Amino acid sequence: MKKLLFSLLTLSMALVITGCKDGNKDGKRLLMVTEATFPPYEYRDDNGDISGIDPEIIREVARRNNMDVVIEDMKFNSVIAAVQTGKADVAASGITVTEERKQMVDFTIPYVSAAQVILVKKGAVIARVDDIRGKRVGVQHGTTGDTYVTEKYQEPERFDNAALVVAALNAGKIDAAVLDDAPAKVFLQENPGLKKLDEPLTEEFYAFAISKERKDLLEMFNRTMQEMRADGTLDEIIKRNMEKEISPPVNREDLPWWGKVKYDFRKNFIAGKRYMYLARGFVITLEVAGASVVLGVLIGFLIAIIRSTADQTGKLKFADMLCKVYLTVIRGTPVVVQLLIIYFVIFGAFDVDKVLVAILAFGLNSGAYVAEIIRGGIMSIDRGQMEAGRSLGLSYNKTMALVIVPQALKNVLPALGNEFIVLLKETSVAGFIALEDLTKAGDIIRSQTYNAFMPLVAVALVYLAVVMLFSYLLTIVEKRLKKNE
Ligand code: GLN
Numbered sequence: 001m002k003k004l005l006f007s008l009l010t011l012s013m014a015l016v017i018t019g020c021k022d023g024n025k026d027g028k029r030l031l032m033v034t035e036a037t038f039p040p041y042e043y044r045d046d047n048g049d050i051s052g053i054d055p056e057i058i059r060e061v062a063r064r065n066n067m068d069v070v071i072e073d074m075k076f077n078s079v080i081a082a083v084q085t086g087k088a089d090v091a092a093s094g095i096t097v098t099e100e101r102k103q104m105v106d107f108t109i110p111y112v113s114a115a116q117v118i119l120v121k122k123g124a125v126i127a128r129v130d131d132i133r134g135k136r137v138g139v140q141h142g143t144t145g146d147t148y149v150t151e152k153y154q155e156p157e158r159f160d161n162a163a164l165v166v167a168a169l170n171a172g173k174i175d176a177a178v179l180d181d182a183p184a185k186v187f188l189q190e191n192p193g194l195k196k197l198d199e200p201l202t203e204e205f206y207a208f209a210i211s212k213e214r215k216d217l218l219e220m221f222n223r224t225m226q227e228m229r230a231d232g233t234l235d236e237i238i239k240r241n242m243e244k245e246i247s248p249p250v251n252r253e254d255l256p257w258w259g260k261v262k263y264d265f266r267k268n269f270i271a272g273k274r275y276m277y278l279a280r281g282f283v284i285t286l287e288v289a290g291a292s293v294v295l296g297v298l299i300g301f302l303i304a305i306i307r308s309t310a311d312q313t314g315k316l317k318f319a320d321m322l323c324k325v326y327l328t329v330i331r332g333t334p335v336v337v338q339l340l341i342i343y344f345v346i347f348g349a350f351d352v353d354k355v356l357v358a359i360l361a362f363g364l365n366s367g368a369y370v371a372e373i374i375r376g377g378i379m380s381i382d383r384g385q386m387e388a389g390r391s392l393g394l395s396y397n398k399t400m401a402l403v404i405v406p407q408a409l410k411n412v413l414p415a416l417g418n419e420f421i422v423l424l425k426e427t428s429v430a431g432f433i434a435l436e437d438l439t440k441a442g443d444i445i446r447s448q449t450y451n452a453f454m455p456l457v458a459v460a461l462v463y464l465a466v467v468m469l470f471s472y473l474l475t476i477v478e479k480r481l482k483k484n485e
Pocket residue numbers: 035038076093094095096097140142143144145162180
């Protein structure tokens with residue numbers, strides 16, 4: 001038992017150490033975080049690369065200071081936390097300077113002024129800002145629009161990004177969409193059925209967010225941005241991007257229904273090689289689910305043995321208590337929260353590979369459930385089996401290993417298979433730490449094509465296919481085991 005524990009420990013240490021990259025201490029790499037669903041400030045272009053005003057400014061600032069930019073795409077409501085915890089150097093995501101945010105991070109000098117505006121369907125009854133009172137208003141979660149509507153009017157409906165808010169408005173799920181003016185203009189080009197109210201909701205400024213502990217970096221940004229303002233580069237970048245037609249409006253509406261299906265299919269999967277997101281996401285999902293099920297079974301097995309030994313022999317009391325704490329905490333909290341804690345709190349200060357973080361989080365989580373499944377299996381074996389083993393002269397450990405556990409494992413195989421199925425689908429929350437798994441791949445496509453149906457159905461079908469294949473394999477294994485009886 002001690003050996004097993006020890007090797008598990010070394011294994012996890014090795015995982016952690018190999019997962020630590022060298023960080024950005026040398027100052028040559030500038031890690032920028034953003035949510036690339038906010039055209040013209042940041043969006044995925046037709047090649048799937050992140051383009052727009054923010055990446056261009058950041059790249060120019062970096063170039064003038066001999067640095068390389070790495071961009072990471074995550075949820076808007078995580079970008080500030082990412083710089084605050086040192087995960088990233090700069091957040092550039094059309095971020096409005098507000099008093100609350102100033103408490104958490106420093107802002108560079110502002111580079112552009114902006115406003116929150118309201119979009120409605122043409123012909124809607126909402127004509128003035130105050131008309132949104134009591135109506136279904138959609139906002140992007142965590143934005144200034146969200147804060148404003150919540151404080152001045154009522155609880156809005158919160159979506160993950162501006163594209164989803166506009167999709168909800170188009171689908172008639174909300175009466176008005178509140179978003180920033182420049183993205184609103186881009187969305188209007190693509191959705192001729194919508195219009196913008198003249199009166200803006202707020203006046204604001206955008207700036208880049210930097211950790212309060214990186215005054216040197218802040219100073220570098222301000223100095224370079226001032227230079228870029230003086231020599232006209234800043235205005236040139238903004239103006240050029242504002243005028244660029246980001247995705248040309250196409251008259252899909254004129255096509256017959258199968259033409260629409262073909263058009264959507266091309267747009268969602270073929271154009272810009274978007275199917276590659278799904279392919280890469282699929283590999284990551286399998287990697288995470290596969291490795292965490294192994295980790296989960298190892299942990300679960302260890303715990304089940306400790307707990308049933310404590311139960312039957314009265315030994316290992318302390319280890320048993322630790323196991324109980326682990327089971328209670330893990331089963332008592334949502335897996336997303338555990339994932340976020342592991343990523344932002346436990347590994348907050350290191351640059352750890354996200355796949356590893358996910359494996360650790362899902363493995364630890366699954367371990368708790370597997371432990372109880374296996375323990376149930378061990379308990380289900382008739383007590384007489386243990387007595388028989390012992391009276392044949394086998395030790396407790398030997399009886400456990402040779403008599404009890406093999407029978408128990410066979411009994412719990414269906415439940416273990418089920419656990420893998422659950423786990424595979426649970427990994428779909430990995431996108432919370434910006435890991436591009438299968439579900440996140442669908443989200444990325446959705447944010448580029450503003451089309452919910454095709455990417456979501458494709459993602460669902462892939463999960464379904466894996467689960468069906470796995471269930472089939474499981475029945476074969478079960479049949480084999482039965483034969484062996
Ligand atoms: N400017 C808004 C804010 O800072 C929204 C930014 C965004 O969605 N990227 O809250």
